[in-house]
Amino acid sequence: MSQIIHIDDMADPVVTPALAAWREGPADFPCPMTAGEVLARAMAETGLSDFGDDTGFRQRLAVILEALYEDEGLTRGGRVFVLKQAVRAMANRLRIEDLVRRHPEILEVPVERPIFIAGLPRSGTTHLVNWLSRDERLTSLTLWESEEPVAGPPVPPGEVDPRVTRSAEFWGAFGALVPHMAAMHEMAANDIHEDNELLFMDMNCYNWEFSARLPRWTRHYLAHDRAGSYAYEKKVLQAIAWQRGKPEGVRWLLKSPQHMENLAAIKAVFPDATMVITHRDPVDVLRSLTTMLGYSDRTRRSWIDPPALARLWADRIEALLRECVAQREAWGAEQSLDVLFHQYMADQQGMARRIYALAGLDLPPETEAKLLGYLAENPRHAHGKVHYDLEGVFGMDVAALRQRFAFYYERFPVKQEH
Structure with missing residues (x-):
């Protein structure tokens, strides 16, 4: 049986010397910085100066920094x-x-018939994309490659790409500070990761919101079109495929929770894609997400307010789900599939077959064996099972949340797990 992990110091964590140093950050890195200073430092680090067409990324960077300095709880x-x-x-x-x-x-370089996986955070998207990526006909992003998509000088045979080393060192140090993160969402350099990292390059990635409380940025992001940023992602995908020696293109397998609120933008940029959307009870998503973020807040916040975090993310999840419901009809049944979490967990093999049929891919026995091999090697809760307390620690009224999310339950018949 999996070990049950109780995080009993969520609101008032023990601050070790290593954690205190992380909260302070490196003394040789300037803080605060203006948008102009961020751009200047990037130019100094690379020796380059051409950022390409301004698709609004400079304005978005300025809004991100303005919101960042409004978050008084950050260290x-x-x-x-x-x-x-x-x-x-x-x-x-x-x-x-x-x-x-x-x-x-x-x-x-063609980007043809990509497969996108969208779904709420903590709804099984990471698990799904990692095991489907065992199919060598599909191409996915590793964490290290999403963080640094352009290779440096050629790596001598037998040596590790320094990008892999940098990613592993950073996430290894982070994991040492918050060891229970592995039971919630492990960050390993060579694991398959989210393509929304590529949207960072157009300053339009919602990952900023996991690192700080940025309501000003969220409002700006949701109020503006995101199709241009997905067009920039397409350029990055082309560059990665070309660097891999695939000028004829590859069939990408991509995933991100952010895609759930950008269904229309993705359809505009990738009209021949297959869209797979996972759905899980948003109350249970909040149980898991608030615990993961509240636990990691000890690395970046001078004081931690779990109820405020839960209220913020209840708002954010509602906004994401309303976008999903409003944009769902951008994808017809011939190109899209809604995956209910409880059905997926009950029959992962059957769900894979449905996805393959939708994507127009055959599933020969040897490929299916590779997929099932991943499931056998990576059982749920291998690092322990975290105890979640949305009501007690985070002060949320579950009945009120269920009323709030009624519009979503009416559209997608997810199972209410608790």
């Missing part, structure tokens, strides 16, 4: 983390633009 280290993310994203954009300028044939 200096918490702010530095977001600033480093911004510098990395802009450095990646500079490298993408430089690569495409030197090799314009990249823009001719």
Whole structure:
């Protein structure tokens, strides 16, 4: 049986010397920074200066930083983390633009019939994309490659790409501070990861919201069209495929919770895609998500307010779900599938067959054996099962939440798990 993990210091964690140092952040990194200073640092790090067409990313960067400095609960280290993310994203954009300028044939690389997996955070999307990625006919993103999509100088045979090393070192250090994260959402450099990392390069990724409380940014993000940012993601996918030596293109398998609120934008940019949407009771999503974020808040916040975090994410999940319901008809039945979490958990093999049929892929026995091999190697709760207390620790009224999400239950018959 899986070990039951009780996190009993959510609101008032024990601050070890290592955690205190992480909260402070590196002394040699400037904080605060303006948007101009972020761009200048990215240029200094890369020796490049062409960011490509301004699709609004400069304005989005300015809004992100304005929202960042409004979050009074963040430690200096918490702010530095977001600033480093911004510098990395802009450095990646500079490298993408430089690569495409030197090799314009990249823009001719086809991105045909990609498979997108969308779904609420904590609804099984990571598990689903990792085991489907065992099919070698599909191409996915590893965490390290999504963080740094442009390769540096050629790596000598037998040596590890330094991008892998950097990713593993960072997430290893983070995991040492919050060891129970592995039971909720392990971050391993070589695991398959979300393609919304690529949206960072257009400053339009909702991952910012996991690192700080940024209502100003969220309002700006939801009020503006995101199709242009998915077009930029397509360029990055072309660049990655080209670097992998696949100028004829590959069939991408991609996933992100963010896709759930961008169904129309994805259809506009990838009209021949297959869209798979997982659905789980949003109350149970909140149980899991608030615990994961509340636990990791000890690395970045000077004081922790679990009820405020839960209220923020109840609002955010509602906004995401309303976007999903409003945009769902952008995809017809011939290209899309709704996957109910309880049905998926009851018959993962059968769900894979449905996805393959929808995507027009055969599923020979040897491929299905590879997929099932992943399931056998990665059982649920292998790192322990976390005890969630949405009512007690986070102060949420579950009955009121269910009324609030009634519009979603009416559209998608998810099972209420608790």
